[in-house]
Amino acid sequence: MHYEAILPVHSNENAVVNEAARQLISCGFRLASQTENEVTLTHKGMRSTKQNPILGATTITLRQSHLTRGKVSVSADLGGVRWMRRFVTLFPPLLMAGILTINLTLAAIFQNIPQGLFFKLIAGVAFVAFLSFGAGVILVKRIREQTEQSLEACVTNADGLVQREQQE
Secondary structure (H helix, E strand, O other), X not given: OEEEEEEEOXXXXXXXXXXXXXXXXXXXXXXXXXXXXXXXXXXXXXXXOOOOHHHHOOEEEEXXXXXOOOEEEEEEEOHHHHHHHHHHHHHHHHHHHHHHHHHHHHHHHXXXXXXXXXXXXXXXXXXXXXXXXXXXXXXXXXXXXXXHHHHHHHHHHHHHHHHHHHHO
């Protein structure tokens, strides 16, 4: 998953890039590289929905736009969102399959399976797994949207802080 945007800024692009990098460092990102026009930061990524949504990005590159003045380019690899997608969509169905296997194994050991129960169990678990997979897809979409909004807010907030510093 990848995110790219060119965002308008109303102050010095270089100062906005540096201020946004400072904000990201305070969120736990590490400076990977820095040039005159570009800053790249990395993080291990999101592992829980209770974390800051900006951690859905594992690599963020902020650069001054060379084509037009007054714009900052944001490019991010959404590795944390990718990890959460795998976890949220695979864990519940696999958990259900594991519980079903244990139940059927115990029932087979004790030879206590009533007529038709086997198919009812499989149908019920398949239904719950399908519902949890659907809920996972919706949750991942929300996580991605929040990560993208956080990236845009980081640049917008950095622009506001730079404007305020320039006024003082």
